Amino acid sequence: MATKAQTPSDAASPGAKAVEAKGAQDDPKVAAPGGAPPRLKSALETAGLVIAPITLLSALLYYFGWIRSNSLWLYFGIDQSTLGFSNQDYVLRSIGAIFIPLGGLLIFALLLMEGHTELMHWLNRTQTRSRLVVVASSIACLGIVLFGAGLAGEAGHPIFGMQRILTPLAFALGVAALGYATHLRKRLRALQPHQSSFRTAEGSRRFAFFQLVIVGGLITLSIFWALGDWADAAGRGRAQQLAMQIPRLPGVVIYSKDRLEIEMPGIRVEEIGDAQSAYRFRYSGLKLLIRAGGKYFLVPSTWAQTDPVTVVLPDTDARLMEFTPQ
Numbered sequence: 340m341a342t343k344a345q346t347p348s349d350a351a352s353p354g355a356k357a358v359e360a361k362g363a364q365d366d367p368k369v370a371a372p373g374g375a376p377p378r379l380k381s382a383l384e385t386a387g388l389v390i391a392p393i394t395l396l397s398a399l400l401y402y403f404g405w406i407r408s409n410s411l412w413l414y415f416g417i418d419q420s421t422l423g424f425s426n427q428d429y430v431l432r433s434i435g436a437i438f439i440p441l442g443g444l445l446i447f448a449l450l451l452m453e454g455h456t457e458l459m460h461w462l463n464r465t466q467t468r469s470r471l472v473v474v475a476s477s478i479a480c481l482g483i484v485l486f487g488a489g490l491a492g493e494a495g496h497p498i499f500g501m502q503r504i505l506t507p508l509a510f511a512l513g514v515a516a517l518g519y520a521t522h523l524r525k526r527l528r529a530l531q532p533h534q535s536s537f538r539t540a541e542g543s544r545r546f547a548f549f550q551l552v553i554v555g556g557l558i559t560l561s562i563f564w565a566l567g568d569w570a571d572a573a574g575r576g577r578a579q580q581l582a583m584q585i586p587r588l589p590g591v592v593i594y595s596k597d598r599l600e601i602e603m604p605g606i607r608v609e610e611i612g613d614a615q616s617a618y619r620f621r622y623s624g625l626k627l628l629i630r631a632g633g634k635y636f637l638v639p640s641t642w643a644q645t646d647p648v649t650v651v652l653p654d655t656d657a658r659l660m661e662f663t664p665q
Contacts, residue, residue: 399563401426403570404433410574414582415628415638416647423632436573437566444562455519462526475523482516485509489561504568511561518554581628585642588626590663591635594618597657603648605641618659625650627662635660 405419408429412419424432462471492506525547593599594611596618601608606624628636628649637650652658 397430400430400433400437402433403437403566404429404431406567406570407436407574407577408432410571411578411581414575414578414644414647415636415649417636417649417651421632421634421651422629422636423634433570436570440566440569471523471527475520475527478516478523479520482513482518482520484513485516486513489513504565504572507561507564507568511558511565514554514557514561518550518558521550582642582644585626585638586640588628590623590640591625591627591637592661592663593620593622593625593652594659594661595620595622595657599652601650603639604646605639630654 408419408422408424412422458474462474486509489506489509492503492509598620599622601622606622609621609623611619611621624640625637626640626642628638630636633654635650635652635654637652639648639650642648654660
């Protein structure tokens with residue numbers, strides 16, 4: 340009996356096409372239509388996880404550097420906008436301002452984690468409801484006291500002489516203690532499986548998630564507030580140190596073609612009588628505070644906080660600056 344030969348069109352049946360298409364989709368090296376290859380997508384996701392924290396950290400460092408510089412230079416009556424600092428300058432100036440508080444916070448976080456681990460081991464060994472109630476109530480009372488101390492400090496009535504930086508820290512610790520006490524109370528309810536609850540399992544998880552987000556947000560804002568106050572205090576402290584070091588700053592002698600009208604105690608003005616000299620006036624008794632933004636910021640050697648005068652001179656060819664070690 341004769342059989343019909345299979346034609347090329349018969350080989351490419353709809354079923355074969357479906358199998359072939361399915362195999363192409365299962366191949367991890369083949370990208371979906373209009374989408375990126377899986378490897379490229381994974382690389383982009385990894386890059387996003389790395390770039391986002393770096394961007395946030397750079398923004399925070401810029402902010403803290405700005406606060407420190409603003410506090411430092413306002414001590415000398417200088418608006419930092421006239422300094423012309425770049426973003427990189429602010430970032431570099433922030434590292435020294437927040438290195439100590441950030442290191443302290445990280446060490447404190449490690450201690451809290453270790454304390455939590457030990458507490459959980461103790462509770463798992465005892466499984467005593469009364470002890471868990473005592474621990475949770477004590478931590479909750481501590482959180483209320485710390486939160487109240489933060490409110491009192493912000494209202495201008497610091498408790499036990501609390502300083503400005505301690506107020507946001509009291510807020511952060513108070514919120515953290517209250518949140519942790521809530522977590523322990525959940526452990527307490529877990530020891531009572533027959534206790535009725537008005538929440539479903541899904542609703543309870545969502546409620547716990549929102550609680551965690553709110554508590555974490557409050558703690559983050561409080562720590563951000565505390566670090567900002569620390570940077571401001573660090574700037575003022577650096578300014579006071581710099582003020583005490585003014586006698587040891589580089590001395591400046593200015594040769595000018597025109598009279599500069601700098602008249603203040605400690606500055607000597609001499610008129611150069613040589614007709615062939617390109618400069619007619621000589622000013623001495625000045626100290627170099629900083630050079631930034633194409634300007635010299637000078638203070639008299641007798642500078643004092645009671646008379647905080649700073650001289651700002653643009654760097655031009657009309658003046659000659661002569662520097663001395665002290």
